[in-house]
Amino acid sequence: xxxxxxxxxxxxxxxxxxxxxxxxxxxxxxxxxxxxxxxxxxxxxxxxxxxxxxxxxxxxxxxxxxxxxxxxxxxxxxxxxxxxxxxxxxxxxxxxxxxxxxxxxxxxxxxxxxxxxxxxxxxxxxxxxxxxxxxxxxxxxxxxxxxxxxxxxxxxxxxxxxxxxxxxxxxxxxxxxxxxxxxxxxxxxxxxxxxxxxxxxxxxxxxxxxxxxxxxxxxxxxxxxxxxxx
Ligand SMILES: [Zn+2]
Ligand SMILES: [Zn+2]
Numbered sequence: 001x002x003x004x005x006x007x008x009x010x011x012x013x014x015x016x017x018x019x020x021x022x023x024x025x026x027x028x029x030x031x032x033x034x035x036x037x038x039x040x041x042x043x044x045x046x047x048x049x050x051x052x053x054x055x056x057x058x059x060x061x062x063x064x065x066x067x068x069x070x071x072x073x074x075x076x077x078x079x080x081x082x083x084x085x086x087x088x089x090x091x092x093x094x095x096x097x098x099x100x101x102x103x104x105x106x107x108x109x110x111x112x113x114x115x116x117x118x119x120x121x122x123x124x125x126x127x128x129x130x131x132x133x134x135x136x137x138x139x140x141x142x143x144x145x146x147x148x149x150x151x152x153x154x155x156x157x158x159x160x161x162x163x164x165x166x167x168x169x170x171x172x173x174x175x176x177x178x179x180x181x182x183x184x185x186x187x188x189x190x191x192x193x194x195x196x197x198x199x200x201x202x203x204x205x206x207x208x209x210x211x212x213x214x215x216x217x218x219x220x221x222x223x224x225x226x227x228x229x230x
Contacts, residue, residue: 021056034059038066091179093205100201136182137173146171146189154188155198156212167192176203 004012024035026042033042034057041063048059049067060067075082089095106112116123137145151160153171160171174190175182178200190198198206207213 017056024061025057034063036063036066037061038070039063093202096201096205137184137187141184142173145173145184145187149189152189153191153194154217155190155194155207155210158191158194160189163191174198178202 024037026033032045034045034048035042036048039062043063045059047063047065049064050058051060052058054060062070090099103112106115146160151171152158153163154174163169163171169192171189171191172195173187174195176186176188180186
């Protein structure tokens with residue numbers, strides 16, 4: 001392209017973009033179709049994932065099923081990176097929310113029960129693993145932690161005495177941040193009901209929706225003030 005002015009170069013570049021667009025897009029009966037760059041099929045535009053960094057059409061050049069295949073292939077060739085990314089996503093608020101929805105769906109349609117029936121060994125293994133991960137807290141520390149919270153559930157304030165009357169057991173310890181430390185810096189006393197309903201939810205997503213939510217107490221857990229009592 002020697003001898004062309006900048007203006008002419010720009011004009012040609014725009015034309016090339018337009019030609020490419022016309023080759024891969026067509027409208028039939030007011031319905032828009034797009035050519036997949038991988039499987040070479042003409043498909044409806046909602047069969048393509050959105051791509052924010054594409055400022056022309058806002059879609060990926062390949063269809064959803066090709067995108068899924070591509071992701072699978074990548075995951076097989078990059079096992080370690082894939083595992084790290086999955087873990088990171090599962091711990092994010094968005095990932096947790098989606099996992100919770102998926103879990104509820106599977107509980108309702110019974111596929112969880114079916115899975116449990118066919119994977120008894122696997123489940124035993126995970127339960128053992130979870131037991132080993134439990135709290136690195138001595139009896140003395142546990143007592144100090146409870147006394148700091150006036151022997152009541154840190155979330156709903158149910159007292160240990162009342163808890164014992166209902167559940168015939170002492171208060172549990174709950175990980176404020178489920179993915180963080182097993183020591184007192186990250187544990188508060190919790191009643192059976194709060195402990196199980198919080199589960200692996202982040203403090204933010206779980207506590208905010210509770211009737212007993214108090215902002216000053218939220219700050220209290222999330223600012224790491226628990227470290228004081230160590
Ligand atoms: Zn395709
Ligand atoms: Zn509680």
